[in-house]
Amino acid sequence: MIDDHSRPLVDLSGTALYRQLPEILEDGENELPDQYRPTLNLLYGRLCSLREDLEQLNDELKMLVQQHPVCRRLLALEGIGPVCSVLLYATLGTGEAFANGRQFSAYLGLTPKQFSSGGKVNLVGISKRVANRRLRAILIQGARAYVYHMKEPKTTKDRWLWAIVERKAAVALANKNVRTAWAMLTQNTEYQRYPIAA
Numbered sequence: 071m072i073d074d075h076s077r078p079l080v081d082l083s084g085t086a087l088y089r090q091l092p093e094i095l096e097d098g099e100n101e102l103p104d105q106y107r108p109t110l111n112l113l114y115g116r117l118c119s120l121r122e123d124l125e126q127l128n129d130e131l132k133m134l135v136q137q138h139p140v141c142r143r144l145l146a147l148e149g150i151g152p153v154c155s156v157l158l159y160a161t162l163g164t165g166e167a168f169a170n171g172r173q174f175s176a177y178l179g180l181t182p183k184q185f186s187s188g189g190k191v192n193l194v195g196i197s198k199r200v201a202n203r204r205l206r207a208i209l210i211q212g213a214r215a216y217v218y219h220m221k222e223p224k225t226t227k228d229r230w231l232w233a234i235v236e237r238k239a240a241v242a243l244a245n246k247n248v249r250t251a252w253a254m255l256t257q258n259t260e261y262q263r264y265p266i267a268a
Contacts, residue, residue: 149215158205206244
């Protein structure tokens with residue numbers, strides 16, 4: 071299972087800047103002006119402190135999510151990590167504010183909005199102007215990460231095609247996750263994975 075359970079909020083450890091800055095500061099032969107080295111060294115120290123703070127906050131968030139029974143259950147959904155589980159629970163609560171999962175999904179802008187009049191139903195498309203943009207963005211980002219790791223493209227044409235599939239699949243998975251989360255919270259159930267029969 072691939073999801074963002076173990077991914078930190080911000081990962082500074084893998085950036086080129088973070089890896090190469092100590093080497094640049096130590097190299098007296100490079101073109102970096104000497105009067106700028108103390109300032110850059112000070113900023114690098116702050117970057118290191120920020121990294122430590124973020125790691126501590128990530129650890130605290132993971133611990134809090136594991137202690138909360140509903141957020142811990144939401145982690146079982148594909149592409150849902152600690153931040154997303156907390157935001158989902160904070161937005162959805164018990165799920166009683168929405169008549170069904172589709173209504174919650176439309177509220178987040180993951181399915182077409184629906185206007186009905188005189189028994190006629192009109193779907194008006196998916197809107198990015200929603201009440202909770204952050205939750206929508208995190209849901210789609212987590213779904214994209216999950217979809218991306220399912221299969222790697224081998225050619226440039228594959229990559230082009232996969233980019234289209236990935237975008238649509240990510241929104242579809244985010245939509246499915248929101249509906250499943252609504253069902254889990256309103257029915258107080260665990261998430262079940264059903265393997266494909268051989």
